[in-house]
Amino acid sequence: MIQERVWTRVGAPAVSRTPASREDSIHKHEILRLLERAANDDGFVAQMTYRGDEALRGYCLSAQEKAALLSGDIVWTEARIGKLTLCQST
Numbered sequence: 626m627i628q629e630r631v632w633t634r635v636g637a638p639a640v641s642r643t644p645a646s647r648e649d650s651i652h653k654h655e656i657l658r659l660l661e662r663a664a665n666d667d668g669f670v671a672q673m674t675y676r677g678d679e680a681l682r683g684y685c686l687s688a689q690e691k692a693a694l695l696s697g698d699i700v701w702t703e704a705r706i707g708k709l710t711l712c713q714s715t
Contacts, residue, residue, distance in 0.1 A: 636666060653706045655684045660702075660713040 659681070663670050672680040677695040686694070693701040699714050 651685055652687065653691060655686055656690060656694065656702065656706055657713070659684055659686075660709065663713045664715060 631712065669680065673695060677691070681691050681694070690705075694700075699709065703709055
């Protein structure tokens, strides 16, 4: 697979940023799927609260994504997937 690198300048050093990949799209879908389930399943929310790693076992997520979801980091989540609905952010 050929990947194009895009160079942007942030502050003093130049930073390399790879355009969104198929993997990013899969993770976005997984995050949205998890948020929808959490919005409609109180038992799942409890499982995330007390046994987070076990609750997220069936989802294709990075460690950073899991940490953000389990800690309720809405700012990080919205920066990656866009504005959440009220139901999703709950």
